[in-house]
Amino acid sequence: MKHLARQLPAIHELQKHQRFEEIMGAYHLTSQQLTAMLKHVVASVREQLLAGDDEISLAPGNIDGELFHQLEAYARKEASVKLQHVINGTGTVLHTNLGRARLSGQAQKKVIEAASSYTNLEYQLHSGKRGSRHDLIEAALREVTGAEAAIVVNNNAAAVYFVLSALARGKEVIVSRGELVEIGGSFRVSSIMEESGAVLKEVGTTNKTHLYDYEQAITAETALLMKVHTSNFKMIGFTEAVPAKELKPLADANNLPLFEDLGSGVLYDFKQKGIGSEPTVREAIAQGADLVSFSGDKLLGGPQAGIIAGKKKWIDRLKKHQLARVLRVDKMTLAALEATLAHYRDEEEALTEIPTIRAVLLTQEEVFERIERFQIALDPAWKTDVTESFSQVGGGTMPEVQLPTYVLLLTHPIWSANELQRELRNGSPAVISRIVNEQVALDFRTIEENEQSALHQRLQECIKERSVK
Numbered sequence: 001m002k003h004l005a006r007q008l009p010a011i012h013e014l015q016k017h018q019r020f021e022e023i024m025g026a027y028h029l030t031s032q033q034l035t036a037m038l039k040h041v042v043a044s045v046r047e048q049l050l051a052g053d054d055e056i057s058l059a060p061g062n063i064d065g066e067l068f069h070q071l072e073a074y075a076r077k078e079a080s081v082k083l084q085h086v087i088n089g090t091g092t093v094l095h096t097n098l099g100r101a102r103l104s105g106q107a108q109k110k111v112i113e114a115a116s117s118y119t120n121l122e123y124q125l126h127s128g129k130r131g132s133r134h135d136l137i138e139a140a141l142r143e144v145t146g147a148e149a150a151i152v153v154n155n156n157a158a159a160v161y162f163v164l165s166a167l168a169r170g171k172e173v174i175v176s177r178g179e180l181v182e183i184g185g186s187f188r189v190s191s192i193m194e195e196s197g198a199v200l201k202e203v204g205t206t207n208k209t210h211l212y213d214y215e216q217a218i219t220a221e222t223a224l225l226m227k228v229h230t231s232n233f234k235m236i237g238f239t240e241a242v243p244a245k246e247l248k249p250l251a252d253a254n255n256l257p258l259f260e261d262l263g264s265g266v267l268y269d270f271k272q273k274g275i276g277s278e279p280t281v282r283e284a285i286a287q288g289a290d291l292v293s294f295s296g297d298k299l300l301g302g303p304q305a306g307i308i309a310g311k312k313k314w315i316d317r318l319k320k321h322q323l324a325r326v327l328r329v330d331k332m333t334l335a336a337l338e339a340t341l342a343h344y345r346d347e348e349e350a351l352t353e354i355p356t357i358r359a360v361l362l363t364q365e366e367v368f369e370r371i372e373r374f375q376i377a378l379d380p381a382w383k384t385d386v387t388e389s390f391s392q393v394g395g396g397t398m399p400e401v402q403l404p405t406y407v408l409l410l411t412h413p414i415w416s417a418n419e420l421q422r423e424l425r426n427g428s429p430a431v432i433s434r435i436v437n438e439q440v441a442l443d444f445r446t447i448e449e450n451e452q453s454a455l456h457q458r459l460q461e462c463i464k465e466r467s468v469k
């Protein structure tokens with residue numbers, strides 16, 4: 001191997017190669033950029049050869065071919081746009097690290113339309129006068145939530161901050177100690193409260209809070225009663241919380257708004273399919289909350305957004321507040337949200353069109369059928385197995401729900417499970433997998449039919465490249 005190190009072609013020779021031109025064109029690189037990459041690749045191959053690394057297979061007749069193969073892989077990695085398509089083989093439907101909800105076909109279309117043309121974002125077509133972006137979406141939100149009024153902001157964390165800041169700055173907000181949650185590390189009720197300038201008044205204990213706890217805490221300084229949906233954990237045993245329905249008369253008697261942070265905010269009732277016990281937004285509003293807030297990209301299945309819905313009196317105050325401008329969403333978000341909400345007019349349509357709902361409701365048998373179809377075209381060099389497992393809803397929602405699924409277990413002819421997992425992650429599109437029984441596992445709940453050919457290709461690359469690793 002060491003003698004090969006001396007035979008490596010000079011950089012200026014390689015630059016004349018047709019492949020050099022081709023790679024430059026394919027990845028939109030300048031000659032300088034690609035030369036820098038080429039130097040890096042040649043140096044690294046030389047080092048490996050000198051170290052006697054026999055992992056590297058360099059046929060004396062095909063040194064150029066191998067160098068350009070490595071150069072292309074390097075260029076692809078470096079030149080790729082950083083935010084990219086990832087195949088989610090984890091089975092976690094709302095994977096926060098992988099961007100949560102995927103949009104429906106109609107929502108995608110509307111985003112492209114809004115992005116590529118002028119829109120009536122703040123323009124009333126009937127009068128020819130200036131309009132409000134908030135009005136565009138409000139009717140649709142009223143329809144699906146049953147609320148009097150609604151406003152959309154950047155995300156649910158912003159929504160909570162907005163409500164607290166606009167309605168309770170410098171005043172007290174009463175929250176049960178059992179609901180002082182932290183979600184995903186970056187959202188803590190107590191920290192958002194502090195940022196907003198509202199003063200947190202904790203009542204009750206971790207496991208039990210009674211109506212009289214709230215009652216005794218109300219003073220002239222109180223601005224708001226707040227409930228927080230404990231999205232990502234479940235308390236069991238000797239526990240008690242006061243439901244919104246029971247808090248409502250107390251709030252009314254003291255002329256205080258009751259605000260509930262619902263977290264996920266479901267518009268489709270998953271309970272009817274035996275999945276979870278999440279109240280719908282409509283139910284939460286019917287229970288008496290004056291204001292609720294929830295995410296657009298959790299179980300609603302739309303774009304990242306925070307929706308505040310409730311009594312017109314309070315929403316109007318929010319609309320007039322300076323923060324409405326600070327936290328406002330752009331036209332692409334509104335386009336995606338409007339199209340997603342439209343699916344909910346017809347429950348059947350919501351089930352078939354919204355990818356998040358479809359993925360949560362996918363039965364174990366349907367996942368199995370997806371795997372079976374996928375396996376037909378799989379290279380026989382793979383050793384495979386199919387086993388039962390569970391998928392998660394994710395995104396901090398329905399932590400107690402385990403969705404029965406099947407996973408495809410893959411064993412590479414040479415690589416360990418960790419090596420294969422790393423290799424799958426580092427190609428394009430990246431494939432994110434789990435390890436089950438020390439094998440790479442792909443949960444087809446979150447792998448769409450239209451991703452299967454790309455996945456086949458990635459697996460084929462792994463078989464072809466096995467000697468190179």
Ligand SMILES: *Cc1c(COP(=O)(O)O)cnc(C)c1O
Nearest residue numbers: 155156157183229231263264295
């Ligand atoms: C997820 C969640 C949030 C944060 O929502 P984002 O849309 O991620 O900002 C806030 N509160 C609760 C209860 C949540 O579950």
